[in-house]
Amino acid sequence: MSESGDRPEPVWLVAANVVAWRRCGTGGQELRPGTKSFKGGAKVYVAHVYWGPGGERVTVIGRERHTSRWIAIDTATRHLHSFRPKLVHTPRALERLSEAGHLHGFGEDYAGTASATLETYARQYRAKIAPSSPHPDRCLCHACLTGESAHPKRVPDTR
Incomplete structure (x- = not known):
């Protein structure tokens, strides 16, 4: 925090986006939008x-799904994509970061x-989700939407 107390000092963090759809359930055949939070x-x-444990889980800070309040929560790395370094200036994000005990952030x-x-x-963790089960036609999971991995086996769409 700055000496005046009105504006916290910006810190370098890793920004990411939550996947639009994620595979879950038996055989990875169920799709759910985003995450619970x-x-x-x-x-x-x-x-x-x-x-x-290999970067499988990360603590993230973001706006909660239902209330738009800033929260800090542990989540699976596979539910995030487009990781990039970002200098964070947002006061509420920095305040939540301080409350979570990680105010120092990362260096650039x-x-x-x-x-x-x-x-x-x-990418590795998303590929491990039900690797032997086929994706349905017009699958909305992150890997299919972005062409992240080729899925040779497809199940006919019965919709």
């Missing part, structure tokens, strides 16, 4: 990464390295 496409800031160089690593992990 965030709408699909919502911008979140990564406040902390748990590197020990480290945020760039971490964002590239997290993008790689997120």
